[in-house]
Amino acid sequence: MLHKLNARMVDVVDNFALVKSQSIQSRVVVVGYEQCGRGGGSEEKKQQQNATPVSHSDSDSVGMGVAKSNIGDDIDKPSPPSAAGGGGGFDICLPKQPGCVVLKPPLLVKNRERRLSGNSNSNSNSKNNSNVSLLRPGMVLLKGYLAPSVQQKIVEKCRELGVGEGGFYQPGYEEGTKMRLKMMCLGKNWDPRTSQYGDRRPFDGARPPDIPPEFHTLVSNALRDSNAHTPHNPLPSISSDICIVNFYSQTGRLGLHQDKDESEDSLRRGLPVVSFSIGDSAHFLYGDHRDPDTAQKLLLESGDVLIFGGPARNVFHGVTDILPTSAPNFLLQHTNLRPGRLNLTFRQY
Numbered sequence: 001m002l003h004k005l006n007a008r009m010v011d012v013v014d015n016f017a018l019v020k021s022q023s024i025q026s027r028v029v030v031v032g033y034e035q036c037g038r039g040g041g042s043e044e045k046k047q048q049q050n051a052t053p054v055s056h057s058d059s060d061s062v063g064m065g066v067a068k069s070n071i072g073d074d075i076d077k078p079s080p081p082s083a084a085g086g087g088g089g090f091d092i093c094l095p096k097q098p099g100c101v102v103l104k105p106p107l108l109v110k111n112r113e114r115r116l117s118g119n120s121n122s123n124s125n126s127k128n129n130s131n132v133s134l135l136r137p138g139m140v141l142l143k144g145y146l147a148p149s150v151q152q153k154i155v156e157k158c159r160e161l162g163v164g165e166g167g168f169y170q171p172g173y174e175e176g177t178k179m180r181l182k183m184m185c186l187g188k189n190w191d192p193r194t195s196q197y198g199d200r201r202p203f204d205g206a207r208p209p210d211i212p213p214e215f216h217t218l219v220s221n222a223l224r225d226s227n228a229h230t231p232h233n234p235l236p237s238i239s240s241d242i243c244i245v246n247f248y249s250q251t252g253r254l255g256l257h258q259d260k261d262e263s264e265d266s267l268r269r270g271l272p273v274v275s276f277s278i279g280d281s282a283h284f285l286y287g288d289h290r291d292p293d294t295a296q297k298l299l300l301e302s303g304d305v306l307i308f309g310g311p312a313r314n315v316f317h318g319v320t321d322i323l324p325t326s327a328p329n330f331l332l333q334h335t336n337l338r339p340g341r342l343n344l345t346f347r348q349y
């Protein structure tokens with residue numbers, strides 16, 4: 001599988017200066033034929049449990065358990081269940097080839113990347129307000145908010161955590177269907193089989209890694225900048241204690257669901273979910289019902305931050321498809337991120 005550029009060509013140059021910044025929840029899903037999700041104890045989950053599991057294509061049908069690192073381009077191949085606790089995980093980046101040619105991107109290319117990523121030379125998370133859209137009350141899109149250097153650091157940190165204890169694995173539901181993504185929980189574990197949060201993963205006993213402190217800063221800055229755009233209806237700030245990290249291969253998806261496994265208090269107060277998108281772009285659906293036909297569609301690109309809280313906290317949402325080879329070159333060059341999309345959702349239990 002090839003990236004837009006040869007991702008193995010590493011470049012040593014340059015810091016793309018810049019902006020930085022930074023979002024979570026639970027689910028239950030249906031996009032088209034697929035039924036699965038994150039968020040349960042709910043009516044939707046009950047419906048889901050009663051549903052006949054849908055069989056996926058070979059590449060999407062995966063065993064529960066911890067995948068091994070570097071298992072190849074088809075990340076959705078079955079992987080054996082892991083032994084309790086130790087290591088395993090899944091490497092979201094491809095191995096760099098020793099001795100490969102190091103390319104310095106021409107200035108024109110670098111400038112184009114900067115423009116496309118909405119980069120500036122500021123160290124603030126905030127960007128100008130023209131990149132902020134209120135999609136509906138309580139739902140805000142910060143377009144191109146995460147600076148390239150910040151995206152790079154997030155990938156590197158998720159990669160490091162993802163191959164260790166509590167790292168990426170292929171989750172599945174109680175009734176046997178598998179989620180079409182790799183998942184890693186930070187802070188608390190979300191268990192797709194029970195739709196509950198806990199301190200350890202039931203299947204291998206691993207404790208989720210802590211949320212890195214720099215991620216907390218990104219989340220608060222994103223909420224601050226979002227609220228600056230809607231001063232009359234600010235969303236409450238969160239002290240996130242859960243981050244669900246998803247890695248979608250190019251065939252990944254996530255059905256329509258609500259994030260509703262957080263505490264009653266968190267949901268009642270409309271504490272926002274803050275979501276970071278990195279890597280390949282995705283089509284994202286959102287709406288008032290678990291119905292893809294009436295949902296609205298949004299393109300989420302690398303660096304975008306989506307926030308939904310307050311009156312939008314219970315919005316149904318999901319990912320229909322990943323757009324192949326749409327990740328920005330700078331990211332591939334600097335991180336060797338596999339083809340696919342990384343998404344982090346921050347929430348407060």
Ligand SMILES: O=C(O)CCC(=O)C(=O)O
Nearest residue numbers: 026027038244319343345
């Ligand atoms: O990947 C996304 O954009 C959404 C992820 C999501 O909804 C979830 O993790 O609950």
Ligand SMILES: [Fe+2]
Nearest residue numbers: 025026027259
């Ligand atoms: Fe969600």
